[in-house]
Amino acid sequence: MIHKKNIWVWISLGLLCLLIVSLYMAATYYSEGERYKRLYEQYKSLYEKIVEEYENIMARMIKVNVLIDYGNGTSEYHNEILVQRDSTLFEVMKRIAKIDYITSEYGVFITHINGVGGETGKYWLWYFLNVTSGEWEMLWESCDKHIMQDGETVAWNYTASWG
Amino acid sequence: MVIIRPPLTKILSLVTLMVAMNLASNYVMIGIPNIKIMDLLVFISGYLMGALPGIMVGVLTWVVYGTINPYGFHPVIFVATCLGEGFYGFIGWFSRRVGSGSDIFLASISKRQLLWLNFKFGVIGFLATFVYYLFTNIVSALIFGLPPIMGVITGAYFSIVHEVSNFFFFFFGCSIIVKVIKKLIYVGGEEK
Numbered sequence: 001m002i003h004k005k006n007i008w009v010w011i012s013l014g015l016l017c018l019l020i021v022s023l024y025m026a027a028t029y030y031s032e033g034e035r036y037k038r039l040y041e042q043y044k045s046l047y048e049k050i051v052e053e054y055e056n057i058m059a060r061m062i063k064v065n066v067l068i069d070y071g072n073g074t075s076e077y078h079n080e081i082l083v084q085r086d087s088t089l090f091e092v093m094k095r096i097a098k099i100d101y102i103t104s105e106y107g108v109f110i111t112h113i114n115g116v117g118g119e120t121g122k123y124w125l126w127y128f129l130n131v132t133s134g135e136w137e138m139l140w141e142s143c144d145k146h147i148m149q150d151g152e153t154v155a156w157n158y159t160a161s162w163g
Numbered sequence: 164m165v166i167i168r169p170p171l172t173k174i175l176s177l178v179t180l181m182v183a184m185n186l187a188s189n190y191v192m193i194g195i196p197n198i199k200i201m202d203l204l205v206f207i208s209g210y211l212m213g214a215l216p217g218i219m220v221g222v223l224t225w226v227v228y229g230t231i232n233p234y235g236f237h238p239v240i241f242v243a244t245c246l247g248e249g250f251y252g253f254i255g256w257f258s259r260r261v262g263s264g265s266d267i268f269l270a271s272i273s274k275r276q277l278l279w280l281n282f283k284f285g286v287i288g289f290l291a292t293f294v295y296y297l298f299t300n301i302v303s304a305l306i307f308g309l310p311p312i313m314g315v316i317t318g319a320y321f322s323i324v325h326e327v328s329n330f331f332f333f334f335f336g337c338s339i340i341v342k343v344i345k346k347l348i349y350v351g352g353e354e355k
Contacts, residue, residue, distance in 0.1 A: 010283055017289040021327065027319040 060085055062150035066096060070116050071158035089126065089154060090144035107142025113156060122160045129153040169348045174212050177348060178219050181208045185224040193233065197325040201228075202251050202292065203332045207340050209255025211348060217252020224248060243302040247295040254291045263287065267338050281334045288333025289326050296322040 061082050068076040078096045090108050093099050100112035110124045111117050117124055126143060127136040129152075136155060139146065148154075169177075185201045192199055201224060209217020225245040230236055263283055272280070296318065304314020315322075 010279075010286060013286045013290065014282065017286055017293075017326075017330065020289075020293050021323060024319040024323045024326075027316045028323065031316050031319065 062087075062148065064092060064148045064151070065153040066092060067153070067155040068097065068113055069155060069157045070113075071122070076114075083148065085150075087148050088144050089146040089148055090142075092148060092154075093143060093156075108144040110143060110156075113158070116158060122158060125157055125159060127155045127157065129155070169212065173348055174216050177212060177344070178208065178216050178223070181205070181220045182223045182227075185220065186227055189224070189228050197321045198328045200332055200336065201248070202295075202329055203288065203336050203340070205248055205251040206255040206258075206288065206291065206333070207337065207344060209252035209257075210259045210341060211255075211344055214253050214256035217255045218249035219252070221245070221248035221250070221252045237306065239306050240299070240303060243299050247299050250295055250298075251291055254287065258287055267341055277338065280338055284337035285330040285334035288329040288337070292326040292329040293322070296325060 062085050063080045063082060066078040066081065068078070070076075081092065081096060083092055083095065090101075090110075093110065093113070097113050098115065099110050100117070101108050101110045103109070113124055125138065127138050129135075130137045131153075181204050185204050188200050188204075205217060205221040205224065208220040222245045225241070225248045229241045229244055267280060297315065300314040300318040300322070301311040302314075303318070304311050307314075309317075
């Protein structure tokens with residue numbers, strides 16, 4: 001009988017050990033849960049800040065499209081380029097291509113785009129796409145004077161013709 | 164149960180030996196935090212040699228290991244761990260005093276008895292570690308100005324690792340090491 005009692009004491013102690021393990025595991029998961037909750041809140045507010053900042057940046061940006069026609073059957077499309085609002089065409093061109101240019105009293109005149117240009121009687125001229133008529137139209141102003149609009153499409157053409 | 168003590172010289176040399184074994188095993192296992200066989204060896208020291216030698220093994224081990232330790236030194240934690248480790252020695256002595264695991268000294272022991280005996284040692288190891296951790300975690304929390312319950316919660320993971328590992332160390336190691344060291348102590352048959 002005493003022996004049996006002894007067995008139950010030890011079994012109870014064994015169960016007590018399991019209880020302690022369970023309690024500690026609960027405490028561990030609780031503290032881990034709290035830690036992850038804090039991290040979640042931190043990252044959530046960080047994410048919200050990033051989204052807000054992104055929206056602020058995007059509000060100051062516009063998308064423009066530029067076509068470069070080298071006049072030899074080769075064309076290059078630069079679609080939906082992100083540039084700052086109020087950027088000029090000259091600034092856009094500096095971003096997307098390697099250009100050479102001269103400045104005069106009329107403004108900037110581009111002589112080479114990506115190494116193409118400089119031939120006698122041929123020039124780099126630019127046109128804008130009239131979205132209403134769907135026609136390419138020429139504007140008699142230098143590219144550093146032209147302020148780009150959101151969604152505007154511009155084409156550069158290396159040609160001898162002014163039409 | 165009548166416990167005949169071994170001679171003092173043997174006790175002193177065994178204390179030194181156990182401290183050396185503890186230190187060697189601790190530094191070998193330093194890369195595995197909270198898993199050490201030190202607690203088992205301190206317990207066995209108390210179990211075989213008595214409360215004071217057991218406590219001495221625990222305290223002396225921590226005097227060295229607590230000061231020359233890559234994880235750093237804090238005087239209050241140092242004292243707490245010294246006392247906590249000494250507690251294993253005391254529990255070792257107390258376990259033998261109340262007759263826990265006395266089957267180990269039988270000339271022949273069945274597999275079932277051995278399993279039961281090991282289970283008892285495992286439970287003692289687990290509960291002693293629980294008390295040790297409760298004590299050291301509360302001391303650590305108080306040092307860092309946290310409420311004691313926070314000390315227990317933040318140290319919960321390490322406690323489980325230490326308690327469960329000690330359960331297995333005591334389960335698999337205690338009876339075997341006790342038998343081996345007993346032979347060392349009682350050569351000449353001082354204890355019947």
